[in-house]
Every structure is written in C-alpha cells, then in structure tokens.
Amino acid sequence: MEQEDFVVQMKGISKVYPNGIAANQHVDFFVRKGEIHALMGENGAGKSTLMKILFGLEEPTDGEIIVNGELVHLTSPSVAISKGIGMVHQHFMLVPSLTVAENIVLGMAPKKSGIIVDYKKAVEITEENAKRFNLLVDPNAKVMDIPVGMKQKVEILKALVRGARILILDEPTAVLTTQETGELFKELVSLKEQGFTIVFISHKLNEIKQITDRLTIMRNGKSMGVYETAGISEAEISRLMVGRDVVLSVQKEKSQPEGSVLKVRDLEYTNKWNKKVLDGVSFSVRRGEILGIAGVEGNGQRELVEMLFSLNVPDAGTATVNGENILQTEQRAIREKGVSLVPEDRMVYGIAGPATIEENVISDRYTKKQFNKGALFNVKGIRSESDHLIADYRILCKSRKQQVKMLSGGNIQKVVVARELSSKPKLIIADQPTRGIDVGATEFIRAKIVELSRAGAAVLLVSADLNEVIELSDSLIVMYGGKIVAYFDDTSQLDDMVMGEYMLGLKHQTDEEIRRVCYE
Amino acid sequence: MSNRRLLVFNILRGVAAIMLALAVAAVFIFLTSKEPLTAMKYLLLGPLVSFKATGLVFNSTGLFTILAAMIPTIFTGLAVCVMFSANQFNLAGEGVVMLGGFVGALCGIYLKINSPLHPVVCVLVAAAVGGVIMLIPALLKVKLGASEMVTSLMLNYIIMFVVLHFLNYNFADRTKGSTQTYPILDTARIPEIIANGTKLTWGFVIAIIFVVLVALFMYRTKWGYAIRMIGINQSFAKYSGMQVGAMIVLSQVIGGVLSGMGGSIEVLGRFNSFLWKELPGYGWAGITIAILAKNNPIFVPFAAFFIAYLNKGCQQMATYSDVPSEMIDIIQAAIFLFFAAEQFLAKYRQKIVVKNTQMDLANQAKAAANAEGGSH
Numbered sequence: 001m002e003q004e005d006f007v008v009q010m011k012g013i014s015k016v017y018p019n020g021i022a023a024n025q026h027v028d029f030f031v032r033k034g035e036i037h038a039l040m041g042e043n044g045a046g047k048s049t050l051m052k053i054l055f056g057l058e059e060p061t062d063g064e065i066i067v068n069g070e071l072v073h074l075t076s077p078s079v080a081i082s083k084g085i086g087m088v089h090q091h092f093m094l095v096p097s098l099t100v101a102e103n104i105v106l107g108m109a110p111k112k113s114g115i116i117v118d119y120k121k122a123v124e125i126t127e128e129n130a131k132r133f134n135l136l137v138d139p140n141a142k143v144m145d146i147p148v149g150m151k152q153k154v155e156i157l158k159a160l161v162r163g164a165r166i167l168i169l170d171e172p173t174a175v176l177t178t179q180e181t182g183e184l185f186k187e188l189v190s191l192k193e194q195g196f197t198i199v200f201i202s203h204k205l206n207e208i209k210q211i212t213d214r215l216t217i218m219r220n221g222k223s224m225g226v227y228e229t230a231g232i233s234e235a236e237i238s239r240l241m242v243g244r245d246v247v248l249s250v251q252k253e254k255s256q257p258e259g260s261v262l263k264v265r266d267l268e269y270t271n272k273w274n275k276k277v278l279d280g281v282s283f284s285v286r287r288g289e290i291l292g293i294a295g296v297e298g299n300g301q302r303e304l305v306e307m308l309f310s311l312n313v314p315d316a317g318t319a320t321v322n323g324e325n326i327l328q329t330e331q332r333a334i335r336e337k338g339v340s341l342v343p344e345d346r347m348v349y350g351i352a353g354p355a356t357i358e359e360n361v362i363s364d365r366y367t368k369k370q371f372n373k374g375a376l377f378n379v380k381g382i383r384s385e386s387d388h389l390i391a392d393y394r395i396l397c398k399s400r401k402q403q404v405k406m407l408s409g410g411n412i413q414k415v416v417v418a419r420e421l422s423s424k425p426k427l428i429i430a431d432q433p434t435r436g437i438d439v440g441a442t443e444f445i446r447a448k449i450v451e452l453s454r455a456g457a458a459v460l461l462v463s464a465d466l467n468e469v470i471e472l473s474d475s476l477i478v479m480y481g482g483k484i485v486a487y488f489d490d491t492s493q494l495d496d497m498v499m500g501e502y503m504l505g506l507k508h509q510t511d512e513e514i515r516r517v518c519y520e
Numbered sequence: 521m522s523n524r525r526l527l528v529f530n531i532l533r534g535v536a537a538i539m540l541a542l543a544v545a546a547v548f549i550f551l552t553s554k555e556p557l558t559a560m561k562y563l564l565l566g567p568l569v570s571f572k573a574t575g576l577v578f579n580s581t582g583l584f585t586i587l588a589a590m591i592p593t594i595f596t597g598l599a600v601c602v603m604f605s606a607n608q609f610n611l612a613g614e615g616v617v618m619l620g621g622f623v624g625a626l627c628g629i630y631l632k633i634n635s636p637l638h639p640v641v642c643v644l645v646a647a648a649v650g651g652v653i654m655l656i657p658a659l660l661k662v663k664l665g666a667s668e669m670v671t672s673l674m675l676n677y678i679i680m681f682v683v684l685h686f687l688n689y690n691f692a693d694r695t696k697g698s699t700q701t702y703p704i705l706d707t708a709r710i711p712e713i714i715a716n717g718t719k720l721t722w723g724f725v726i727a728i729i730f731v732v733l734v735a736l737f738m739y740r741t742k743w744g745y746a747i748r749m750i751g752i753n754q755s756f757a758k759y760s761g762m763q764v765g766a767m768i769v770l771s772q773v774i775g776g777v778l779s780g781m782g783g784s785i786e787v788l789g790r791f792n793s794f795l796w797k798e799l800p801g802y803g804w805a806g807i808t809i810a811i812l813a814k815n816n817p818i819f820v821p822f823a824a825f826f827i828a829y830l831n832k833g834c835q836q837m838a839t840y841s842d843v844p845s846e847m848i849d850i851i852q853a854a855i856f857l858f859f860a861a862e863q864f865l866a867k868y869r870q871k872i873v874v875k876n877t878q879m880d881l882a883n884q885a886k887a888a889a890n891a892e893g894g895s896h
Contacts, residue, residue: 016870016878018869018870021877022878025881309759330761331758331760332761335761343759349759350756351753352749352753352757353752354752355748355749359745359748363749363762366742371742375741376736376741377740377742377745
C-alpha cells in the first residue's frame with residue numbers, strides 16, 4: 001500500500017463524549033483518492049461520530065487525521081471545508097424559505113459594490129456548477145417547494161461550490177424513492193469519474209454492492225476492517241455488522257387477539273408547511289396483539305404517535321382507548337387510561353438526563369399513595385421500586401442514584417422502557433424502541449414487549465427497522481405519504497422485497513383490504 | 521467512584537472560580553489603589569479580625585454582624601433556588617422583599633396584638649402578600665406565555681413606586697425629618713438572640729429552619745420533585761403526566777412567600793420603622809447566592825455567609841483604604857462569570873470523563889473475559 005494513494009487517513013481515532021459514551025475506539029479509516037468508499041454499521045456503531053470528526057464537528061479524544069498527506073487539526077467545519085472536505089447531512093441544512101441559488105451561495109454570496117447581494121450572479125454560479133457537475137436543479141425555485149431528491153442535489157452542489165474534493169454523504173438514500181436513488185447513484189458515479197472522492201454512509205447492503213469500491217465496517221465503536229466490495233458477500237458484510245449470522249429472531253407464541261383497545265378513525269393532519277402528513281388514517285389495535293407500523297421515516301408515523309399522546313392536535317378524526325377519547329387530553333389522563341409510550345426521541349421526552357435513575361423511573365407514578373407518606377415522599381417505597389426496576393430490566397448502573405445521562409444508550413432506553421412497561425399498561429405505544437442501542441438491550445426490550453402483549457396488552461409498534469417490525473409484529477400496516485397503504489394480518493409469510501414496494505409507494509392494497517384493520 | 525470524582529471536581533471548580541474572581545479584584549485594586557496591600561488585608565481578613573498593635577485578634581462582633589446580614593439573603597436565596605429549579609427566571613424577589621418589609625411594618629404599626637404572636641402575624645401577612653404578587657408573572661407566563669424574566673423585572677419597579685407612593689402620601693410620620701412610617705410597636709419587633717446590638721435576631725434561627733424546610737420540600741416531596749423535573753426537562757415532565765403549568769405557578773408563589781418573609785423579618789428585626797426609599801438589594805443578592813449554591817437549598821447558608829463576608833470586607837476596605845466599596849460589584853460579577861461559564865475547566869472535566877470511561881471499558885472487558893473463562 002503506497003502512502004500517496006490515500007486522500008484521507010484517520011489513525012487510531014477515539015472519541016469519548018461528555019456523557020461518557022465511547023463512540024469510537026481506536027478506529028482506523030483510510031480512503032483512496034477517487035473511490036466511493038462505504039462506511040457501514042448499525043445505528044449507534046459510531047459511523048456518524050467518525051464522520052463528524054472528519055468534518056470538524058467533533059474533536060477526537062485521541063488519534064490523528066491526515067488529509068492529502070498533511071497532518072490536520074479539524075477544529076471546525078470551515079477548517080474541514082478549506083481542506084476540501086464537504087458533508088451532506090441526513091437532515092438537510094437548507095433554508096426552506098430561500099431559493100436554491102440563495103442557498104447555494106449562502107455565506108459567500110456575490111455582492112454588488114460590496115453590499116447588495118447580486119442575485120443574478122448567484123443564479124449564474126448555480127447554473128454553471130449544476131451543468132459542470134451534472135446536478136440539475138432549478139436555481140429560482142424555493143427550497144420548500146422542491147422534492148427531497150432535488151434538495152439533496154442542492155446540498156451536494158453546496159459542498160462542491162465550496163471546493164469540496166472529498167464528499168461525505170450521511171445515509172443519503174434514507175429519504176429517497178427508488179427512482180431518486182437511481183438518479184443519485186448515476187450522479188455519484190459521474191462525480192467519481194471527475195476525480196472526486198466519496199464517503200458513503202449506509203446500512204443498505206444492496207446499495208453498497210451497487211456503487212462502492214471499498215467498504216469499512218464498524219461495530220460498537222470499533223472498525224471491523226476494510227474490504228474490497230467485489231470481494232465480500234452480503235452475508236459476510238451483515239455478519240461483520242451485526243456480529244452474528246442470523247437475523248435476530250423473536251420467540252413468540254401466536255397471538256390470540258380479542259376486542260379493540262385502541263381505535264383510530266379518519267385521523268387528518270396538515271403540518272405548518274402545508275403538507276398533508278396524516279390522510280384519513282384508521283386502524284385498531286386489539287388486546288394481546290402487536291400491530292406494527294412499517295414505512296420509510298417521514299411518512300406520518302411520528303405525527304400519528306404525537307396525536308395519540310396529545311403532544312400534537314389533529315385537524316380531524318377520533319382516537320379512543322377502551323371507548324374513551326384520548327385526543328387533546330392531558331397526558332396524566334391518557335396514562336390513567338392505561339396508555340404508555342416509549343417515545344422515539346428518548347433524550348427529549350424519555351428522560352431527564354441530569355436527574356438520577358430513581359427520579360426518572362418514578363416520573364409517571366410519583367403521586368401514587370405507595371410513594372408518599374403525608375406531605376413527604378415515602379423514601380423506602382421509592383427506593384424499593386427503583387431497585388426492583390433496575391433489577392427486572394437489567395439496567396447496568398452503579399446505583400439508582402447515578403445520573404441517567406451517564407448511562408450508555410442501551411441502558412438509557414432500558415430506563416425508559418422500565419418505566420413505561422411496568423405501569424401495567426393496557427396499550428403500549430413503542431416508537432423506535434430499539435433504535436441505536438446495542439444488541440443485548442435490543443433483544444431484552446423486544447422480549448419484554450412480547451411478554452406483555454401475550455399477557456394481554458395491546459401494542460402499537462412503530463419502527464423504521466424492517467426486520468424488527470416483521471419479526472416482532474403479529475400484524476402489520478404500512479404507511480406511505482400519510483396513508484395506510486397495506487395491511488397484513490399475518491406477518492409470518494412476509495418478505496422484505498414485497499414490503500419494500502409498499503414502503504416506497506410503488507404498490508398499495510385496495511381500500512377493502514386496508515379497511516380490514518378497523519376492528520370493532 | 522466516578523460520581524465522587526466529578527463531585528470533587530465541581531467543588532474544586534467552585535473554589536477555583538472564587539479564587540480567580542478574587543485575583544481579578546486584586547488586579548483592579550493594585551491598579552487603582554495607592555495602598556493595595558492595606559486594601560487587600562481589610563478585604564480578606566477585615567470582617568472577622570481586628571488589627572491591633574499586639575497582632576490579629578478574632579472579632580466576635582464581626583461574626584455576629586455577618587450572621588445578621590445573612591437573614592434576608594438566606595430567604596431570598598431560597599426563593600430563587602425554588603424558582604430557578606423550575607427553570608423560571610423570576611427576578612421579582614427584589615421588589616417582593618421591599619413589599620414584604622412594608623406590609624410587615626404596617627402590620628407591626630397598626631395591628632394591636634399584645635402577645636408574642638404579633639411578629640408571627642406580621643410575617644405571615646407579608647408572606648401571603650408576597651405569594652399573591654408573584655401570581656402576576658407566574659400566571660402571565662402560564663396563561664399568555666409572557667417571559668417571566670421580563671415581567672418580573674418590571675414588576676420590581678412597579679412595586680417600588682407603589683410602596684413609595686403609599687409611604688409618602690398615606691403612612692409617613694410627618695414629625696420626622698426623613699420619610700418613614702410611624703414606629704413599629706415593640707410587641708411586633710423580632711428580638712435579638714443575645715442583646716448586643718449586632719441585630720442578630722431570632723430571624724436567623726427561623727431562616728435556618730426554612731433552609732431545612734425548603735430542602736425537604738425540594739428533595740422529599742412530590743411537588744419539589746415535579747418542580748425539579750420541570751426545570752430539567754419540561755417536555756419530559758409533560759409527557760410523564762406532570763401538571764406543568766400548576767407547578768410553574770407554585771414555584772413562583774413559593775418564591776414570593778419566601779421573599780416576603782425575608783423582607784418583613786429584616787424590617788421587624790433591624791429597624792424601628794419602615795424607611796427604605798429604594799430597592800434594598802437583597803433580591804439580587806439572592807440570585808448570586810442561588811447560583812453559588814447551584815440551586816441547592818442546603819448550600820444557601822454557606823453562599824449567603826460568603827456574600828455577607830465579602831460585603832463586609834468591601835465595607836472595611838472602603839473605610840480603611842482608598843478603594844471604594846463598589847469593588848464588591850466587580851468581585852461578584854467575576855464570580856458570576858466563572859460560575860456560569862459551562863466551559864470553564866471543561867477540558868479538565870472531559871479528561872476525568874475519558875478516564876472513567878476507559879476504566880469502565882477495561883472493567884467490562886475483564887468481566888467478559890471472566891465470564892467466558894467461567895463458562896468453559
């Protein structure tokens with residue numbers, strides 16, 4: 001291996017976050033000039049952290065970075081940009097109310113006599129570069145009006161106009177349709193032919209096989225090695241990523257659903273960008289069953305969950321739990337009806353980080369009689385409750401007095417799950433319950449959910465992880481564009497290819513088929 | 521283990537902030553004073569030590585006056601702790617102290633209760649009025665979303681001018697040279713613990729009792745728990761089913777009650793009549809104290825002692841050297857700056873975190889190796 005081959009050499013990179021999580025441990029990451037290099041790994045494997053370090057968003061705790069043969073200290077994105085590194089984030093960093101051209105020249109706008117922005121020039125710059133890099137965009141369109149695929153092109157252009165020769169793309173296909181993905185791949189190959197180097201973060205095996213030259217696999221903050229894409233099988237990649245040959249399968253008996261607990265009918269919601277996010281959503285979740293919601297993120301799942309926990313207000317429709325309305329009520333009242341929620345964003349809703357584990361697990365029950373003695377807390381009662389939950393849910397911690405934010409991601413989620421599943425819920429809404437956490441915690445949480453559903457709880461499971469929804473659910477609906485496009489009352493025969501077509505909106509069932517999910 | 525190391529770090533960080541602030545003060549003293557060493561001597565030692573020809577002598581009167589000065593600021597410090605814990609930056613403690621003092625004095629003048637309960641009644645009325653007044657910023661926040669910081673700040677001046685209006689036009693004793701009320705009845709006065717003229721009254725004991733009560737409230741009751749959780753993460757509190765609006769109001773009403781008590785106890789213990797013609801400054805001191813105490817009521821007396829000591833030191837310095845007493849403002853500002861700066865010594869903190877994590881990882885690896893060895 002010759003040294004000059006590499007445009008980027010990251011050697012022995014370690015990163016410990018202020019909350020004590022070791023996101024990268026002695027990671028080596030070498031990228032050749034002019035290649036498309038995939039960085040692969042599960043959620044939480046440390047890919048994003050490594051790339052944030054390369055883009056100057058995070059400083060490494062240890063290790064060195066060499067770009068184009070020069071030892072660099074990437075203290076900020078502007079330093080990284082000056083070294084020719086550009087990054088396209090998963091969530092676009094664009095100003096929706098500005099036009100494409102304005103976004104492209106943002107922060108480096110051409111000026112007339114040094115003061116007024118020369119908009120004509122900005123359009124020229126945009127058109128010229130769009131042609132040069134073969135990334136066709138409409139310079140005069142407002143960013144909020146253009147489709148996702150074009151937003152991504154704008155992001156790529158933005159990086160190229162700023163002089164990037166090395167492009168980092170963070171899960172670029174997560175938000176794209178199949179056609180858009182195909183288009184993106186053509187553009188990336190053309191950029192590669194022009195001599196650009198591309199780092200491509202993904203965990204979709206087929207895509208990786210399709211366009212990358214080499215790949216680095218990460219697991220649990222460590223590098224599992226670098227491979228020529230042509231020389232490694234998909235099975236081998238997945239074994240290295242997950243650390244085992246088999247996909248996690250969940251042991252569960254067949255469900256015996258009976259009687260609806262949650263009934264959602266004709267839910268409608270239009271968001272502030274005037275986009276219809278929920279469009280006539282109706283379904284039921286029955287006692288003793290796990291109903292999964294599959295779908296590419298951003299197709300209304302998040303909003304649906306928000307409505308069901310009164311964190312948002314729908315425009316129309318009803319939702320009841322055992323016959324009682326749950327829309328636009330206080331969360332306390334919702335919880336009293338036996339609803340619990342494992343929220344998607346555990347750091348925002350799920351926990352109070354600086355508070356102790358004990359304080360976090362009692363947040364929904366601290367007013368109960370058993371935890372109070374007159375005006376004061378019953379310290380013993382609270383202590384035994386939290387010790388029990390820590391033991392039952394195998395939360396790895398030093399004591400119940402440890403701050404929750406000092407725990408690892410998996411254990412933080414166990415704190416949330418311990419609270420939400422131990423309140424004898426009649427309906428459990430689990431939104432991305434295992435996202436970004438380790439395999440052990442994932443298995444544990446899934447088993448707990450199955451256990452409760454078999455004991456009679458109704459479970460609504462929302463997950464972007466296709467394996468998870470298929471494996472864990474008894475029946476399943478697919479959401480696309482704010483609508484339910486498919487309902488499967490038996491998940492045992494489902495395969496991901498068919499699911500994929502529904503998730504991408506290429507196929508949908510008839511209204512009659514979908515309406516079967518509305519049980520009385 | 522790691523938690524203890526971080527606690528030690530936090531204490532050291534506090535001490536370092538104070539030392540740095542004093543160093544900043546020293547720089548200014550050396551720059552402006554012709555006798556900097558004398559000035560520093562009185563600033564640092566003056567409050568508790570008399571400089572005699574024979575050497576340094578401990579000055580017990582100094583200690584008593586410092587403790588006496590802590591009485592109102594312990595109350596305002598506690599008030600701010602409760603409000604800041606709920607993430608409510610209510611600054612009206614200052615005005616409510618003045619109002620509490622005024623109301624307490626009026627009760628002491630016009631209510632004729634010939635029993636030891638007289639001061640108790642006066643203080644309770646002042647506390648109630650303080651609590652009611654705080655409903656204004658609290659309800660504006662909860663019902664209309666108005667920033668409590670802005671409304672409470674403005675409320676201070678409204679309270680001040682209303683009090684001055686009533687003092688001037690309705691309750692002034694015209695026989696006196698300066699504007700003040702008629703004398704407070706003897707039955708309403710709060711007596712000194714030891715009658716030595718240092719104004720260290722029983723109010724100090726009450727203040728310490730309230731430190732314990734407020735600490736219990738914050739850490740051992742469901743209301744205090746909810747207030748703290750709301751302060752840490754309001755979304756979490758709402759999602760958990762806490763009554764966020766009610767608790768936000770409650771925290772500020774408690775802040776008002778404590779401030780009102782502090783003001784009335786100060787006036788009934790220290791003065792013969794009500795004679796404040798401007799905001800007394802105890803509310804602002806309470807903010808400094810709460811920040812030094814990291815919103816923990818137990819630390820409030822210590823922070824109040826520190827601030828009282830500094831104040832006295834600055835007075836001594838102004839009396840015996842050419843440095844003006846306003847130096848206290850520079851020192852306080854510097855302490856504020858270093859305390860509030862999250863990033864102060866953050867690199868050192870990160871080092872501790874890294875060390876802890878590496879130890880944890882090593883332990884985990886060891887445990888895993890042991891487990892494997894055991895299973896074979």
